[in-house]
Amino acid sequence: MRRLISAQCALPRIRAEIEIPGGAPGWLGWLVATDAGGAVVGVAAGGVPVPGEGEVYALAVAPGSRRTGVGTALLAAATDRMRAYDAREQRVKLPVDGDPALPFYLHQGFTALADPARLSRPLP
Template sequence: MQLADVRAAEAADATTISRLLAESIRGSYTEILGEIPTRRLISAQCALPRIRAEIEIPGGAPGWLGWLVATGPDGTLVGAAAGGVPVPGEGELYALAVTPGARRRGIGTALLTAAGERMRAFGATEQRVTLPAEQDPSLPFYAHQGFVPIGVTRLHRAL
């Protein structure tokens, strides 16, 4: 297991987060969803102006807890996650991505744990995530983390 430092994202991280998310979506969903839907998903989720604005929201927005990043031993950004508590008691994970070469080393778990701690600090008693596809390649990861289905592509776990 690789140890990763998890911290709040900074403005200088926006470009790397955007690229990391796009690479992760492209690699995970092109075969499942097809080229056009995958491009749409990347366009919606990975737009640099959007990520930059989300990082720079002063004091956060109602329900938004921000972006977290994980860095490897050399300081390179190897993962990112975003979440919030849009409904009292319900934490929502909006994004979680780890660079392909750093997967299965505890980085996703570290990001998920840090996001959960933030959510719990804002009153969340459960954590939810919506996946883009029924055959989502991240299902085993989330199941291992204690998430259970509450819909075809919606999962949750107690915090």
């Protein structure tokens, strides 16, 4: 999560997105999961940058909270937001081929596109 936050939440990036007239196109914001004590255990971000096509920009779960349903819940919440903006397909780009998150996304119904690090699934 620290790598994700340092890349996605850098002040210059946030400043640039805020300064876009009307906001960043298709940006739906961040979702944050916390434990009972309020500690952040997962984050997700996404949007609908192209009509009909949702994009998972980021999804990360703290190591101690993996395999507990946090990632699945965050993906489901992001998917619901995308559907509300008429997304019929959802995509994600993994940082590298063979990324450790690949099994998670495959289990969620994603399949590889021409680029094996780029995955997609239809949204019913």
